Amino acid sequence: MDQKARVKTRAAELSARFQAAGAVPVETPLLLPAEVLLDLYGEDIRGRAYVTSDALRGEQMLRPDFTVPVVQMHMAHGAEPARYTYAGEVFRRQEDDAARANEYMQVGYEVFDRENPAAADAEVFAVVKEALGDVPVRAATGDIGILAAAVAGLDTTERRKKALARHIWRPRRFKALLDRFSGRAEMPASRAKLLAADAPLDHGYPDIGVRTQAEVAARIDWLREDAQAAPISAMQVELIEALLAVRETLPNALEHIRDLAVDMPAISEAAYRLRDRIAAMDARGVDVNTLGFEASYGRTSMEYYDGFVFGFTVEGRADLPPVATGGRYDALTQVLGQGREIPAVGGVIRPGLLVDLEDAA
Numbered sequence: 001m002d003q004k005a006r007v008k009t010r011a012a013e014l015s016a017r018f019q020a021a022g023a024v025p026v027e028t029p030l031l032l033p034a035e036v037l038l039d040l041y042g043e044d045i046r047g048r049a050y051v052t053s054d055a056l057r058g059e060q061m062l063r064p065d066f067t068v069p070v071v072q073m074h075m076a077h078g079a080e081p082a083r084y085t086y087a088g089e090v091f092r093r094q095e096d097d098a099a100r101a102n103e104y105m106q107v108g109y110e111v112f113d114r115e116n117p118a119a120a121d122a123e124v125f126a127v128v129k130e131a132l133g134d135v136p137v138r139a140a141t142g143d144i145g146i147l148a149a150a151v152a153g154l155d156t157t158e159r160r161k162k163a164l165a166r167h168i169w170r171p172r173r174f175k176a177l178l179d180r181f182s183g184r185a186e187m188p189a190s191r192a193k194l195l196a197a198d199a200p201l202d203h204g205y206p207d208i209g210v211r212t213q214a215e216v217a218a219r220i221d222w223l224r225e226d227a228q229a230a231p232i233s234a235m236q237v238e239l240i241e242a243l244l245a246v247r248e249t250l251p252n253a254l255e256h257i258r259d260l261a262v263d264m265p266a267i268s269e270a271a272y273r274l275r276d277r278i279a280a281m282d283a284r285g286v287d288v289n290t291l292g293f294e295a296s297y298g299r300t301s302m303e304y305y306d307g308f309v310f311g312f313t314v315e316g317r318a319d320l321p322p323v324a325t326g327g328r329y330d331a332l333t334q335v336l337g338q339g340r341e342i343p344a345v346g347g348v349i350r351p352g353l354l355v356d357l358e359d360a361a
């Protein structure tokens with residue numbers, strides 16, 4: 001059998017497994033409206049989606065994933081609770097590694113259930129893990145909700161918190177902002193000059209940039225206002241950095257995070273959710289004592305994640321993308337829900353990688 005046909009067969013097996021776990025098979029269009037949906041993925045995918053124009057329908061893109069169209073479909077006419085599975089191709093441009101596929105299959109499992117989010121997290125993780133069988137993978141878990149709560153709890157202006165929350169996904173920019181907001185980094189001379197000028201927009205040459213004068217003025221206003229705000233305290237910065245550095249087994253991570261929560265009460269709720277998730281995973285037979293938790297895990301993937309995140313990577317093969325990934329995306333259901341929302345979590349397996357690994361075994 002040729003390789004593509006084998007991958008399809010393997011995908012059908014995975015899909016059958018997910019159906020046996022309670023999921024209903026669904027299909028989504030290959031072409032999606034880019035103007036409405038592309039921003040929901042965040043910067044990485046926005047730069048990597050194949051977008052084309054259509055005179056009648058506006059910008060269209062080749063499906064970069066299934067989660068967004070499945071959420072859209074569920075919010076339009078799905079009954080609750082719901083479990084879905086899908087199998088098909090997704091498309092993402094590769095920027096630096098031509099050897100990586102720009103078109104590959106995903107088989108997914110998504111749970112929309114408001115009853116018990118911790119149990120749903122554990123269910124998705126366990127179902128995906130079991131479907132991976134014996135291939136030598138290493139699992140990592142994280143929680144975007146803990147980071148978001150820590151940022152929301154900072155003692156600083158709303159705008160700064162918003163800026164930091166937006167940059168959770170870009171660790172270097174996040175760090176640079178934190179340095180700036182805490183006064184650890186000096187303001188660059190060029191900016192100091194800009195903020196000091198009376199009429200910074202009267203620069204004497206035509207506007208050729210992508211921003212309008214009004215946008216530039218608004219940005220300068222915010223930089224001025226920000227320059228007046230009190231710095232974020234050194235202690236709060238240290239707490240955030242200590243949190244970002246948490247990287248140990250789940251039970252140890254929980255303990256560590258609870259310690260941090262003493263000085264950072266804003267993360268207490270999220271720490272309870274982590275505790276409940278660990279208990280739910282344990283109840284599903286996951287060996288939580290050896291499972292890793294990295295607070296920074298998932299900070300470079302889909303920007304719709306806002307809670308539990310996980311991935312399975314191939315042991316000793318850092319060159320390969322993860323063979324399975326997933327996470328919780330409660331807020332996405334609200335964005336696409338037109339007034340409705342439902343907690344939701346899911347994950348995908350790449351059957352193409354699985355076939356390669358099984359061949360190599």
Ligand SMILES: N[C@@H](Cc1c[nH]c[nH+]1)C(=O)O
Nearest residue numbers: 065067326327346347348
């Ligand atoms: N859609 C995600 C995986 C996922 C499914 N459900 C939740 N997350 C991806 O393609 O990376």
